[in-house]
Amino acid sequence: MKFLIALINGLSAGGTYAIIALGYTMVYGIAKMLNFAHGDVIMAGGYMMFVTLTLLGHPLWAVAAAVVFCVVLGIVIERFAYRPLRGASPLAVLITAIGVSSLLQSLAQILFGSATKMPVKLQISGAFKIGSFDIAYSTLITLAVTVVVMAVLTLFVNYSKTGRAMIAVSEDRDAALLMGINTNAIITITFAIGSALAAIAGYLMLCKAPSLSTTLGAMPGIKAFTAAVIGGIGSIPGAMVGGILLGVIESLSYSVPALAPYTDAVEFAILIIVLLVKPSGILGKMRREKV
16 A cells, blocks of 8 residues: 555656656757756746736636746747857857856845745645545646646647657758758747746646745756656657656655665666666667767
């Protein structure tokens, strides 16, 4: 019974990691860059929910406002921070991403202070009884949202015109440009989708524990990036698999008293093992660089 509860909680946490990891993996797969400010977009969406709740008082409006705000923020970040570096060295892009992350955290601290906010109206309390144990409603909502997001995103990428253009750009940006695809627009759309997913992930985190600070997305962002690498960075199914796997490992580790204090170490040890056995990740593909 304890194992089953830990497994369900792990699937819930893994679903949140998977949604965040999708943002990382889509940007890397299409723009070939790592957006390390992605976790801070989650934080920015959380503060937008807090402001909207203060003004309007309804969680649905708060989530909608956060999604719109994060989409705009993602587009602005891509346009002014990353697009000028198109073709620059990976180190320059990495330093810029760290700078954007620090900027977002500093702005949040200036605007809202360092004290933790408690948007309790976002919290979903109560539990669904199955036999002798309870499943929190927030866990069920997280699982449902994760399934819906993954299904919609998979259908969008595989069957829509924009999704097929994304696949083309990820395979060969120059060839896609020659075929008439507006690569800048596709990369902007990718950032917008990733940022919308960040807002959704922020809500899933706050509906379980309504504790909002400037570091809200820091550790979940790192773990989601770890999940993306485990699954295969650049692979959408890989991000899903990696997120779920990491969440289950985390929950099972917490359920074992001897491992609980070392849960983070266990997760990163799994990352090292996966990279030693299969450097491209579970579902990733090795790519040969042409020179």
